[in-house]
Each structure stands twice: as C-alpha cells, then as structure tokens.
Amino acid sequence: MIGQxxxxxxxxxxxxxxxxxxxAGFPVVWMISNSFKTNAEIFELPPRLITENFSxxxxxxxxxxxxxxxxxxxxxxxxxxxxxxxLFIGIMAAYAFSRFEFKGKSVINTVIVAVQAVPPxxxxxxxxxxxxxxKLFNTFGALVLTYLxxxxxxxxxxxxxxxxxxxxxxxxxxxxxxxxxxxALWKILIPSAIPGLISVGMxxxxxxxxxxxFALTLTKTNDMRTVPVGINLxxxxxxxxxxxxxxxxxxxxxxxxxxxxxxxxxxxAGMTAGAVK
Amino acid sequence: xxxxxxxxxxxxxxxxxxxxxxxxxxxxxxxxxxxxxxYDNVIANKNPAFVGLANYVTVLSDHDFWNAIGHTxxxxxxxxxxxxxxxxxxxxxxxxxxxxxxxxxxxxxxxALPWMFxxxxxxxxxxxxxxxxxxxxYILMTLHITSEKITFLASRDIALQSVTLINIWSGYPFYMxxxxxxxxxxxxxxxxxxxxxxxxxxxxxTGVTIPQLKPxxxxxxxxxxxxxxxxxxxxxxxxxxxxxxxxxxxxxxIYKQGFTKFQxxxxxxxxxxLLIVCTIIGILYVRQQRAxx
Numbered sequence: 001m002i003g004q005x006x007x008x009x010x011x012x013x014x015x016x017x018x019x020x021x022x023x024a025g026f027p028v029v030w031m032i033s034n035s036f037k038t039n040a041e042i043f044e045l046p047p048r049l050i051t052e053n054f055s056x057x058x059x060x061x062x063x064x065x066x067x068x069x070x071x072x073x074x075x076x077x078x079x080x081x082x083x084x085x086x087l088f089i090g091i092m093a094a095y096a097f098s099r100f101e102f103k104g105k106s107v108i109n110t111v112i113v114a115v116q117a118v119p120p121x122x123x124x125x126x127x128x129x130x131x132x133x134x135k136l137f138n139t140f141g142a143l144v145l146t147y148l149x150x151x152x153x154x155x156x157x158x159x160x161x162x163x164x165x166x167x168x169x170x171x172x173x174x175x176x177x178x179x180x181x182x183x184a185l186w187k188i189l190i191p192s193a194i195p196g197l198i199s200v201g202m203x204x205x206x207x208x209x210x211x212x213x214f215a216l217t218l219t220k221t222n223d224m225r226t227v228p229v230g231i232n233l234x235x236x237x238x239x240x241x242x243x244x245x246x247x248x249x250x251x252x253x254x255x256x257x258x259x260x261x262x263x264x265x266x267x268x269a270g271m272t273a274g275a276v277k
Numbered sequence: 278x279x280x281x282x283x284x285x286x287x288x289x290x291x292x293x294x295x296x297x298x299x300x301x302x303x304x305x306x307x308x309x310x311x312x313x314x315x316y317d318n319v320i321a322n323k324n325p326a327f328v329g330l331a332n333y334v335t336v337l338s339d340h341d342f343w344n345a346i347g348h349t350x351x352x353x354x355x356x357x358x359x360x361x362x363x364x365x366x367x368x369x370x371x372x373x374x375x376x377x378x379x380x381x382x383x384x385x386x387x388x389a390l391p392w393m394f395x396x397x398x399x400x401x402x403x404x405x406x407x408x409x410x411x412x413x414x415y416i417l418m419t420l421h422i423t424s425e426k427i428t429f430l431a432s433r434d435i436a437l438q439s440v441t442l443i444n445i446w447s448g449y450p451f452y453m454x455x456x457x458x459x460x461x462x463x464x465x466x467x468x469x470x471x472x473x474x475x476x477x478x479x480x481x482x483t484g485v486t487i488p489q490l491k492p493x494x495x496x497x498x499x500x501x502x503x504x505x506x507x508x509x510x511x512x513x514x515x516x517x518x519x520x521x522x523x524x525x526x527x528x529x530x531i532y533k534q535g536f537t538k539f540q541x542x543x544x545x546x547x548x549x550x551l552l553i554v555c556t557i558i559g560i561l562y563v564r565q566q567r568a569x570x
Contacts, residue, residue, distance in 0.1 A: 027403060
C-alpha cells in the first residue's frame with residue numbers, strides 16, 4: 001500500500017517536472033529556434049524546431065548593421081557605468097550607516113528603503129522637464145543618473161548588511177597604524193566583502209540592462225537607444241523580420257544568461273535577499 | 278573643537294553623493310509631480326493656473342481611469358495568485374528527496390529561465406508564440422481544443438487574460454527561488470516532530486511548511502504587488518493598452534495622458550494616486566520587515 005502510494009507520488013512529480021519544463025522553457029526554445037530560420041519558415045505549418053535552412057544569417061545581419069550594434073554598445077556602456085557608480089556611491093553610504101550614529105540617520109534610511117516602492121512612472125514626467133533643463137536629454141547621463149536612483153537603495157541596504165557583520169576593530173586597527181577610515185574601508189573591509197558585492201553588482205547590472213521606460217522617454221535618437229528599446233524599434237521598422245528580432249532577443253539576453261550560468265550562487269543570493277532573511 | 282566638528286561631519290561626507298542624488302532626482306521630482314497635479318495644464322502652458330484638487334476630481338470621475346484600475350487589479354491579483362501557486366509547486370518539487378542533486382540543478386535552471394529575459398524580449402517572443410498563425414494556435418487546433426484561430430492579443434475578450442498569462446510566465450521564478458531558499462532553511466527536526474505526532478504530508482505542509490514560510494510569503498506578495506501594479510513595459514510592448522483600452526492599466530493610462538495626449542497635469546495626478554498606493558504598501562512592507570528583525 002505504502003509502496004503504491006510512493007509510486008503514485010513519483011509519477012505525479014515526473015509529470016509536473018515535464019509540464020513545468022515545457023511551460024518555462026518552450027518560449028525560450030522557440031525564440032532561439034526561430035533566430036536560425038528564414039523569415040518564411042517562422043510561421044510555416046506544421047512548425048518545426050530545426051529546418052533545412054538553419055543558418056546564422058539573422059545574426060550576421062545584426063552585426064552588419066551599425067545602428068543595431070550601437071544598441072548593444074550603448075547598453076553595455078550605460079549598464080557598466082551604472083554598476084561602477086552604484087557600487088562606489090553605495091559603499092560610501094553603507095559605510096556611514098554601518099559605522100556612525102548621526103542626526104537624521106533613521107529618516108535617511110527610511111527614505112532609502114521607501115524608494116524601492118516608488119513607481120518609476122511617477123517620476124517620469126518631472127524627469128522629463130528636469131533632464132531637459134539640465135541639458136541631459138538624449139544623453140547617456142540622463143539614463144545613468146535616473147537609473148542610480150533605483151539601483152542605489154538595494155546596494156546601500158545590502159552592503160550595510162555586509163559591513164555590519166565585520167567588527168569595528170578592523171577599522172580601528174587600521175587607524176591605529178596611521179591609516180584613515182577611507183583606507184580601512186577600501187583596503188580592508190571591501191576586499192573581504194567581494195562575494196556579496198558580486199551579487200549586488202549583478203543585480204544592478206540586470207536592473208540597468210533591462211530598464212525600458214526611462215530609456216524610451218529620455219532618449220530620442222537611434223544612436224542613443226539601448227537594447228530593450230532597440231528590440232522594440234525593430235518591431236516597428238521591419239514588422240516582418242521575425243528572425244532578426246529573435247536573433248537580437250537572443251543576443252540581448254546573452255549577458256544575463258552568461259552571468260547566471262557562471263555565478264548562479266551569487267545571482268540567486270542577490271535576487272532573493274529582499275524577501276528571504 | 279575642530280576635530281570634534283570633523284568627527285560629526287564625517288558620516289555626512291560619506292553620504293554626500295547619495296544625498297545630492299536623492300535630493301535632485303527623488304525628493305525634488307516628487308514635489309514637482311505633486312505640484313503639477315495641482316495646476317492646470319502644466320508644461321504645455323507657460324503660466325499654468327492653480328486649480329487645487331480639481332484634477333483629482335476629473336481623474337477620479339474619469340470612466341477610463343476606473344476601467345484602468347479594474348484591469349490593473351485583475352492583472353495584479355491573478356498574477357500574484359498564479360505566481361504563488363506555480364512558484365510554490367516548483368519549489369516543493371525541487372525540494373523533494375525523490376530527485377538527485379543533478380536533476381534538481383538542471384530543472385532549477387530551466388524553471389528560472391523566464392527570469393533572465395528583459396520585458397521587450399518577453400513581449401516579442403510571446404507575440405510570436407501567441408500570433409494567430411503562431412505555434413500555440415497550431416497546437417491548440419491540432420489537439421482540437423479550438424476549431425478556429427484565437428487572436429490572443431488582439432481580441433477585446435481575452436487580451437487582458439493573455440497579457441496576464443505573459444506576466445505570470447515572467448514573474449513566478451522569483452517566488453520559486455525565494456520559497457526554495459526558505460524551504461531549505463526549515464529545520465528537519467520540525468518535520469520529524471510533526472511526523473511523530475502522526476502528521477501526514479498535507480498536515481506537515483499546513484502545520485510546518487506554511488507557518489515557517491509565512492514571513493517570506495508575505496514579503497513576496499507585497500513586493501510583487503508593488504512591482505506588478507507598476508508594470509508598464511510588458512503591457513506597452515504587447516498590446517499598448519489596446520485593443521480599445523481592453524488592457525489599459527494605470528501605468529499605460531498615465532503614460533498615454535502624458536506622452537500621447539500631452540495632458541501632463543492629468544498624467545501627474547494619476548501618477549500621484551499611484552504613488553500614494555505604492556507608498557502605503559511600502560510602509561506596510563517596511564513595518565513587516567522590522568517586525569521580523
């Protein structure tokens with residue numbers, strides 16, 4: 001009886017496993033598969049995963065189009081700068097929260113936690129006039145600055161947590177040896193927080209890489225567009241070049257997939273830290 | 278004296294870049310958007326008139342806005358329920374002792390896949406899958422589930438459900454991974470104790486698993502509520518709020534008021550209403566986090 005029940009449970013698990021894999025994986029498989037097809041084969045009946053015309057043509061076309069390559073360069077530059085600035089500014093702020101008591105500490109801390117609930121679309125209209133009056137419209141600066149508002153809180157909260165686990169004696173030892181707080185932070189504390197910083201950096205990169213709303217409204221010309229906006233532009237321009245849109249989607253997802261593959265542990269630690277304590 | 282002053286100022290020095298940035302790009306814009314919502318026809322008009330709460334009266338008596346709220350609530354509530362169910366099912370399966378570590382690792386990566394894609398990639402891929410001539414229609418017709426092609430995203434009757442389905446796909450992995458982390462943190466002793474008391478699988482799930490996961494589940498629901506409430510990119514790139522407002526949500530309503538109708542005051546008013554709702558949930562979230570700590 002018990003043996004039978006176990007068998008039944010095992011069958012149920014296998015069935016859910018397979019159905020789950022189809023649900024999660026099929027759209028992705030279909031995207032990749034279509035990026036290797038000719039455009040005519042994408043909606044052919046019956047649909048096939050691999051066709052006799054399997055080729056990298058769609059990818060080649062993207063690499064040969066400077067406008068589309070530009071979307072990728074822009075995205076890498078912006079995301080890279082955002083990660084560096086977020087970590088630099090965030091670490092400094094976290095150090096203040098972790099090592100000092102000062103007036104306004106709890107107010108500033110509450111504001112930083114609360115930012116995570118502010119919908120970007122709320123700030124969009126004031127940003128438009130603000131960015132225009134700062135003469136930053138249609139520049140990388142517009143995107144980098146506005147992204148920082150949404151990447152910094154997570155970084156500050158996480159790094160404060162890491163620093164809190166490190167004894168204050170470490171800083172004092174450096175200062176007794178004649179070093180400053182600044183050297184204590186960057187030479188002693190930060191090097192031992194590297195695994196945590198990788199998680200934070202990856203999460204930040206993903207936020208910047210995926211951002212769509214500000215990239216859509218605060219830039220205007222195609223040479224300033226990022227990948228998420230660029231993919232959608234392709235939809236408007238070449239409504240029927242599905243294979244190219246799929247190839248661009250694959251290329252646009254590659255950085256995140258690669259990060260996930262190589263740093264799965266850090267990735268998951270970073271992404272779940274908000275909900276799991 | 279001088280060194281004391283320096284000591285007092287040091288923390289502010291470390292905070293300075295953050296404070297400047299947050300003042301210019303958070304505090305001032307929030308004041309600006311509230312101000313805009315109290316004026317008539319801002320930005321387009323050089324000398325807008327102060328109208329008090331008149332814009333709020335207009336927005337809150339706008340039929341389209343309430344429609345958008347209705348769609349948003351459907352979108353958010355169905356997404357959260359489905360995220361929870363799918364995330365919980367996958368997490369429980371990935372946590373059973375029936376599977377080897379390798380199998381678990383592979384399936385965890387497969388199930389986490391939707392997490393890796395940005396909204397525009399998700400939108401374009403699903404538009405292709407859900408196309409009237411697309412692969413899903415082919416499968417449904419081959420299996421005789423439907424006899425005619427379904428226009429998932431272009432039909433007023435099911436566009437909202439289709440967009441919600443896409444959002445369910447893109448959002449459950451966060452639940453799965455978080456719940457999985459939570460499950461792995463539950464002490465096996467609790468299950469042994471429950472088993473000694475004669476609890477079967479269902480009772481140990483309701484008696485041990487759910488109470489132990491409760492703080493995580495509450496956090497997840499609140500975070501997801503705020504995120505889904507403001508979801509813009511996915512809806513914008515699949516249906517653009519259409520057909521004929523069928524998938525209009527609060528965020529696409531705000532965007533259209535501002536960027537296609539140039540009614541910045543109306544857009545700001547909608548934005549402030551959204552901000553108030555998100556802030557309330559945000560405060561509850563912070564309280565809940567503090568209560569746990």
